Amino acid sequence: MGIEHPILGLLTFTVIAVAIVSAVVMLSLIGMNVQDFILKTPTTEGFAQCFSQSLDLETPRYKYNLSIIVANSGRVDLKLEKIFLATDKGIVEVRVTGSHTSTTVTIEDATASVEIILKGFSRETELWAGQRGLVRINIASDKSLYTTGGQYSATAYLTTIGFEAFTVREARFKVGELEECPPITPPSPLVPLDIIRVSRAAIYWDTFDTNPINSRLRLFQEHGADCKASYVSRLVYGRSGLVYLEVKTDNRECALLAQGVTLPNTGSIYVAFTALTLDYRAIGQPGLFGAILTQDTSLTKYYTGGFNNKDNALFVKVRIDKTIRTYTTPFTVAYNTWYDGVLVLSYSLPNVPGVLTAYTCSSELNQTACPDLSTSRILEAGERLIPFHVGISIFEQGGKKDKEKMAVYFDQVIVTVNARPWTVRVESLQPGWTVTLKDGSGNIIDSATAGPGGSVELIVWGVWIIKNGVIEVYDSSNTLLLSRSFPEILGGDVYRVTGLHG
Secondary structure (H helix, E strand, C coil), rough: CCCCCHHHHHHHHHHHHHHCCCCCHHHHHHCCCCHHHHCCCCEEEEEEEEEEEEECCCCCCCEEEEEEEEEEECCCCCCEEEEEEEEEEEEEECCCCCCCEEEEEEECEEEEEEEEEECCCCCCEEECCCCCEEEEEEECCCCCCCCCCCCEEEEEEEEEECCCEEEEEEEEEEEEECCCCCCCCCCCCCCCCEEEEEEEECCCCCCCCCCCCCCEEEEEEECCCCCEEEECCCCCCCCEEEEEEEECCCEEEEEECCCCCCCCCCCEEEEEEEEEECCCCCCCCCCEEEEEEECCCCCCCCEEEECCCCCCEEEEEEEECCCEEEEEECCCCCCCCCCEEEEEEEEEEEEEEEEEEEEEECCCCHHHHHCCEEEEECCCCCHHCCCEEEEEEEEECCCCCCCCCEEEEEEEEEEEEECCCCCCEEECCCCEEEEEECCCCCEEEEEECCCCCCCCCCCCCCCCCEEEEEEEEEEEEEEEEEEEEEEEEECCCCEEEECCCC
């Protein structure tokens, strides 16, 4: 994990500085306002504050302590991502994962444990404009890493928050000429672990445990359609608490639109649902069913996507007034069978819809592969509309048979923004830790083990909304460290393990 010579740390910083100067010169040549560029370029200031070294003869272990101050004197907020440490054996790279990071590294023939403790940072690793923080670095190595009188550097690599840019700060120090670091007590291993939700992407979700008709959902229909919506509390095909939607008129759209939901006009909008189309008694007309994003409540300008059980396909459809285009991918869609799908509208620019996609999973028993099937449409200029309403919909596509109609049961729906509704993310884990997600009855929904990045993504495809869900965290020896329950765990949620551990 080492770089052959510490002088490369100085060369790296020099190359980056030359690149920034060159960029400024190039911008001046093409006429861009150089002052604006400089003002937007993140800057930092920093210096080595202290350095200590000692030798534990019983181990033996060489112990080093270094403190550096990093100040953000720029106009954008920064996040500390990595620390590069120059040593006699090369440069050590340590990824900073939180306010307390512990890891083991190998540099040539030396093995060292590195502990990084941050003080004065916001949200654990963020350094906001005008803010300064202390980076305390503790190293214990089986080989000597520093020589008295030697010149070394510690480099902080920071990325900008909200911009695709980065900055570095190199703090140089000479061993033996800095004052010794005062003792610092590392975070107590007795502080209990906890898990918190740090973000929620869902803007609407409903399991239909209570009747949503005319309150959370309202029925709208295309002109000339004969639509009906009702609530079903009894058990139907293994599920209860359902919304029933039917249409008797051929080539007409019916929709239940969520009330009080404001859709963004940038990023990506996901609409996930679980539904079944009926074929019994006088019902059996084929058609399209799934999710809808519509500009108007008269259903003349909309995007829909989901399942087509007439053509056995996954579909997306664009309608703008009388122009209707449908795009499909083969997929077997049977009557009286529950299906899970997701409609996604991705904006390429604010107010400019770019891609319309429908996803599903062809194997409900293999959730780790979900979704594994999609149909997509790159929207052309004439197909772009900005939706203001979201919901679930059906479209009859059969023949004109008076006694037949199309009917669909919907079991649940969730709308998320800029996050996939089929994953739940857990962060700030130690590599090797395992996270298990359970429902309120104790059934395991998914489990995953953290890698070097310290996070996992749990698959909740087809579950979407987990009532009284439980997140369990196990260490690398499969010992339960933490178990927390939440009234609802939703697809798109992000959770973080907090607290300190030994």
